[in-house]
Amino acid sequence: MGAMQPILVTRGLTRVYRSGGVATPALRGVDIAIAPGEFVAVMGPSGCGKSTLLYLMGLLDTPTEGTVIVAGTDTKGLADGQRTRLRRKHIGYVFQRFNLLPTLSAEENVALALKLRRQPVGGAAREMLAAVDLEDKRRRRPNALSVGEQQRVAIARALVAHPTVLLADEPTGNLDSEASDRVMDLVGRLHRERGQTIVLITHNEQVARRSDRLVRMRDGQLLAD
Numbered sequence: 001m002g003a004m005q006p007i008l009v010t011r012g013l014t015r016v017y018r019s020g021g022v023a024t025p026a027l028r029g030v031d032i033a034i035a036p037g038e039f040v041a042v043m044g045p046s047g048c049g050k051s052t053l054l055y056l057m058g059l060l061d062t063p064t065e066g067t068v069i070v071a072g073t074d075t076k077g078l079a080d081g082q083r084t085r086l087r088r089k090h091i092g093y094v095f096q097r098f099n100l101l102p103t104l105s106a107e108e109n110v111a112l113a114l115k116l117r118r119q120p121v122g123g124a125a126r127e128m129l130a131a132v133d134l135e136d137k138r139r140r141r142p143n144a145l146s147v148g149e150q151q152r153v154a155i156a157r158a159l160v161a162h163p164t165v166l167l168a169d170e171p172t173g174n175l176d177s178e179a180s181d182r183v184m185d186l187v188g189r190l191h192r193e194r195g196q197t198i199v200l201i202t203h204n205e206q207v208a209r210r211s212d213r214l215v216r217m218r219d220g221q222l223l224a225d
């Protein structure tokens with residue numbers, strides 16, 4: 001695997017947030033390369049820049065300095081439309097706060113990910129919900145689902161278009177240990193059975209132990225790998 005071309009690379013990735021005249025350096029020069037099929041866990045204290053790193057890797061935000069290379073394409077200077085296309089082709093994203101649309105059913109939320117990519121929906125959304133054990137609840141809106149179920153819908157939505165890389169920001173953060181195990185069993189299965197590349201942020205050592213690579217962050221930098 002080491003000889004394979006990495007699927008996702010960051011070079012000197014830096015992000016300074018500016019709000020109210022205050023500059024917060026959230027990331028300070030992060031270099032990381034993710035190989036195809038790798039399952040990477042990212043850990044670090046609150047505020048150390050984990051979500052910022054994942055946003056940038058997912059092309060949801062642009063760096064102050066440095067660059068992200070996705071599937072061999074350097075995204076520095078890409079126009080918004082090109083970034084969006086690259087993101088939709090390669091990235092599945094599970095947000096720290098799910099971001100499900102409240103007026104859509106679980107199935108419609110998952111189907112939307114395909115529609116945005118102009119891909120036919122057919123039975124794919126329902127099948128993906130079956131894969132996360134939610135076929136029977138597919139017509140429910142998010143507020144009629146438990147937090148763990150909502151998280152599984154968010155994972156189904158992230159995966160339905162078969163992204164090259166799954167980026168998940170604390171997918172078990174709001175779950176009790178049973179629901180958390182269930183989500184992690186699903187993530188582990190995707191990794192083993194489909195060779196899904198996964199980058200997952202977690203505060204939970206137990207969750208991190210399921211990965212095959214653990215990256216620790218502090219103050220916007222990678223500590224150990």
Ligand SMILES: Nc1ncnc2c1ncn2[C@@H]1O[C@H](COP(=O)(O)OP(=O)(O)OP(=O)(O)O)[C@@H](O)[C@H]1O
Nearest residue numbers: 017018019024026045046047048049050051052053
């Ligand atoms: N939009 C923003 N504007 C200004 N500062 C921000 C913004 N987003 C994040 N920050 C700051 O950047 C730093 C890194 O935030 P980030 O959300 O990446 O941390 P995190 O490691 O994901 O934390 P947590 O574990 O609590 O989710 C923090 O100091 C945070 O306050």
Ligand SMILES: [Mg+2]
Nearest residue numbers: 050051052096
């Ligand atoms: Mg975060």
